[in-house]
Amino acid sequence: MSTKTGIEVSIAIGEVVKLTDADVIAAYPITPQTHIVEHLAELVSNGELNAQFIPVESEHSAMSACLGSAAVGARTFTATAGQGLELMHEVLYVASAMRLPIVMAVANRALSAPLSVWGDHSDVMATRDTGWIQIFTENGQEVIDNTLCAFRMAEDKRVLLPVMVHLDGFHLSHMIEPMLLPSQEEVDRFLPPNQYPLPLDPSKPLAMGDFGPPIVYTEAKWAQEYNLLNSRSTILEVWKEFSKVFGRNYSPVECYRCEGCKVLLFTMGSFSETAMSAIDNLRNQGIDVGLVRLRLWRPFPFAEVRNAFKDAEVLITLDRALSAGGPGGPVSSEIKSALYPLEKRPKVVSFVGGLGGRDINVSGFEEMVKRGIEISKTGSSKEYEAFGVRE
Amino acid sequence: MAKSESELTWKDIEVGCIATEPGSAARYKCGDWRSQRPTYDFNKCIKCGLCQIFCPEGCIYQNEKGHFEANMYYCKGCGICAKECPTKVITMVEEEETDVNKNGD
Ligand code: SF4
Ligand code: SF4
Numbered sequence: 001m002s003t004k005t006g007i008e009v010s011i012a013i014g015e016v017v018k019l020t021d022a023d024v025i026a027a028y029p030i031t032p033q034t035h036i037v038e039h040l041a042e043l044v045s046n047g048e049l050n051a052q053f054i055p056v057e058s059e060h061s062a063m064s065a066c067l068g069s070a071a072v073g074a075r076t077f078t079a080t081a082g083q084g085l086e087l088m089h090e091v092l093y094v095a096s097a098m099r100l101p102i103v104m105a106v107a108n109r110a111l112s113a114p115l116s117v118w119g120d121h122s123d124v125m126a127t128r129d130t131g132w133i134q135i136f137t138e139n140g141q142e143v144i145d146n147t148l149c150a151f152r153m154a155e156d157k158r159v160l161l162p163v164m165v166h167l168d169g170f171h172l173s174h175m176i177e178p179m180l181l182p183s184q185e186e187v188d189r190f191l192p193p194n195q196y197p198l199p200l201d202p203s204k205p206l207a208m209g210d211f212g213p214p215i216v217y218t219e220a221k222w223a224q225e226y227n228l229l230n231s232r233s234t235i236l237e238v239w240k241e242f243s244k245v246f247g248r249n250y251s252p253v254e255c256y257r258c259e260g261c262k263v264l265l266f267t268m269g270s271f272s273e274t275a276m277s278a279i280d281n282l283r284n285q286g287i288d289v290g291l292v293r294l295r296l297w298r299p300f301p302f303a304e305v306r307n308a309f310k311d312a313e314v315l316i317t318l319d320r321a322l323s324a325g326g327p328g329g330p331v332s333s334e335i336k337s338a339l340y341p342l343e344k345r346p347k348v349v350s351f352v353g354g355l356g357g358r359d360i361n362v363s364g365f366e367e368m369v370k371r372g373i374e375i376s377k378t379g380s381s382k383e384y385e386a387f388g389v390r391e
Numbered sequence: 392m393a394k395s396e397s398e399l400t401w402k403d404i405e406v407g408c409i410a411t412e413p414g415s416a417a418r419y420k421c422g423d424w425r426s427q428r429p430t431y432d433f434n435k436c437i438k439c440g441l442c443q444i445f446c447p448e449g450c451i452y453q454n455e456k457g458h459f460e461a462n463m464y465y466c467k468g469c470g471i472c473a474k475e476c477p478t479k480v481i482t483m484v485e486e487e488e489t490d491v492n493k494n495g496d
């Protein structure tokens with residue numbers, strides 16, 4: 001039986017990682033991820049979690065240590081944020097290409113400069129093409145549920161890929177919420193032991209991370225890409241199994257009051273819950289609008305995205321990251337390209353906002369929807385709108 | 392891994408590109424891009440083995456007559472052996488495409 005507990009989200013992640021009986025945690029503390037690794041260090045030091053805690057000297061080393069640990073078949077967890085995720089960037093590609101099942105919580109943070117410890121999705125978007133499975137979450141419960149699911153997805157023999165669970169820095173990482181913490185019995189029932197098929201083993205020598213000359217590189221990358229695309233069915237299966245044990249459902253794209261709406265708002269991460277309240281208010285004002293939220297960022301859920309938007313006339317998107325000098329929001333631009341082949345597709349109005357911890361409150365989202373509807377009628381010379389910039 | 396590199400499809404690639412067969416790197420033909428090749432006047436060879444010691448590729452072996460000679464499947468044509476040979480046994484000559492294909496396969 002899960003226990004309803006009032007707990008900080010970061011601490012709850014540590015508790016769930018403890019329940020998975022992780023073998024190795026290699027991490028470097030960085031705001032706003034710090035409480036996650038601090039709590040895990042405590043659990044290891046007081047004997048509650050029998051794991052190796054490797055207090056590395058940088059995030060580059062953290063991810064490198066995770067490679068080695070996952071390669072011997074150890075259940076491996078790490079966490080980072082913002083600049084830390086950037087510092088481990090080159091190793092992220094190695095983890096996915098070597099098909100190592102590492103689970104990482106990312107407390108999403110803006111990138112410097114100017115120096116910001118506050119939340120947005122700049123760090124997420126910089127890792128978009130690293131080959132990791134990436135999941136967005138909206139509240140503490142979703143964070144811990146998906147952390148648990150991430151281990152099962154990553155370690156499944158049909159997948160064998162690293163997984164990032166994104167939680168908004170501060171808005172989620174430092175929030176104290178009532179959550180249903182799973183019991184050891186439930187976790188054991190849901191999560192089978194990690195059995196990496198080709199672990200480093202002196203009695204069966206093998207070489208990992210070899211070089212790939214031009215004659216095999218293309219084949220190696222395609223094998224990896226095929227596998228990432230194919231992981232989709234296992235991801236769905238894991239969420240289904242999760243729902244059987246815990247009764248909570250997750251899917252790649254989730255809708256809130258969307259049925260029959262001609263106008264849809266699209267968000268990801270913790271802002272989605274604020275957006276839901278805005279949707280309720282707008283519906284009370286007689287504006288026919290629903291909300292679609294992105295859960296699975298990679299592999300990108302093309303079918304679900306097309307299905308969610310196929311009957312809409314106006315789609316208003318909010319990205320919390322900027323593709324500098326480009327089309328604005330990275331997620332919005334992918335949505336547009338996913339919709340392009342459809343014969344009938346909505347007009348897309350893209351907003352970029354909520355950068356570097358800037359809040360968007362309920363009335364902010366109401367304003368965004370109204371402005372989006374207006375732009376859809378009048379048109380705009382801009383590729384996207386910067387939301388909330390003081391002129 | 393019975394197939395050669397050029398026959399491998401993406402489906403044949405082991406998970407994570409892991410090499411499960413020890414020593415399989417020996418099959419990698421690293422001598423296919425040299426622009427020069429060593430040629431030998433073995434009459435001058437004193438069998439000192441210096442060329443073998445200096446060869447960065449480790450591809451020089453003693454042949455049946457005890458002379459030191461490069462395995463052209465691996466030789467990268469750097470010319471270090473020619474430079475180091477005390478009796479000037481080795482002369483580097485221009486490589487030709489056809490020779491590469493003929494040798495070392
Ligand atoms: S040319 Fe270079 S690689 Fe070839 S045998 Fe001489 S030293 Fe070795
Ligand atoms: S260095 Fe020259 S003399 Fe010595 S073994 Fe090699 S080829 Fe012969």
